[in-house]
Amino acid sequence: MFEKNLTKKMQDIVLEGRIPAKEVCREIKKPYSTLLRELNPFDNHAKLGAETMFEIVKATHNVSILEFMARELGYTLLPMEGVESSARSQQTKTSERVRRQAATM
Numbered sequence: 305m306f307e308k309n310l311t312k313k314m315q316d317i318v319l320e321g322r323i324p325a326k327e328v329c330r331e332i333k334k335p336y337s338t339l340l341r342e343l344n345p346f347d348n349h350a351k352l353g354a355e356t357m358f359e360i361v362k363a364t365h366n367v368s369i370l371e372f373m374a375r376e377l378g379y380t381l382l383p384m385e386g387v388e389s390s391a392r393s394q395q396t397k398t399s400e401r402v403r404r405q406a407a408t409m
Contacts, residue, residue, distance in 0.1 A: 315343040317366050332359040
């Protein structure tokens, strides 16, 4: 069932997104009819590949499919800015703690 949900969500991203589906096709260099077949969750003969899915995410700037996948696997998805600033904040706290410990020795 996860596979059908994933394909349906990708179909929604392309067909109901901010960028017209034909523009997405031009950007990922895939014929419109081919992409629509690959996005059809009921077509057992054409499947959406991971590379195409990645190209769609990049073209649409829509990461909701990645958030869905992460959630299904028990993870969360964070933008790099949040991770980097969080890591820097943690590193700063650690450095301050080490300096305080060194000062008391």
